[in-house]
Amino acid sequence: MVKMTAKPTVPMAMTAIGETHARSRITSRDVTATIDEPEARGGTNQGLSPTETLMSSLIGCTNVISHRIAEKMGVEMGEMQIALSAEFHRMGAMLEEEIDLPFSNIAMQIEVATNATPDQLEAIKTDLAKYCPIAKVIRGAGITITENWTSTPL
Known part of the structure; x- marks a missing residue:
């Protein structure tokens, strides 16, 4: 059994920019990720x-x-x-x-x-x-x- 040693809850915050209808740039902490659709569905396949x-x-x-x-x-x-x-x-x-x-x-x-x-x-x-x-x-x-x-x- 795993025992909890850290705070039971921590805040989580993210921001996003919907750059196109298919692509979003998500930022959490100091990390940015891209979520995108494939080209076949109108995206640019960047994520x-x-x-x-x-x-x-x-x-x-x-x-x-x-x-x-x-x-x-x-x-x-x-x-x-x-x-x-x-x-x-x-x-x-x-x-x-x-x-x-x-x-x-x-x-x-x-x-x-x-x-x-x-x-x-x-x-x-x-x-x-x-x-x-x-x-x-x-x-x-x-x-x-x-x-x-x-x-x-x-």
Whole structure:
């Protein structure tokens, strides 16, 4: 179990400029990112689309929280490779019909180099489901996330 040692809440602030109908420049802290549509959808392909950004947030959160849990357990965890696939129901984004759950069948193939025992890896997976805020929001919306883990020794 991961114990909280930091403040329970921290302020989060972001600003954005919608540079075109398809491209936004987002700033948080001293970091700027671009969210854009591909050229086929009228964008300039300068960044991930909004939906790709959401899925990349899930990947990033999975990596960060897994490593934090492993560190707290005293387990070494090296490079993590994550492949995500999902079904995206675009009818809502195309303004054709309201879609309650635009994503289904989110699956992540997670390969990690670690010295964790099988039991420790199971504990990491269990705690990841408890503590990854992005996964919690997605699952809380009623969307299933399937994680398939494989490990290689460090």
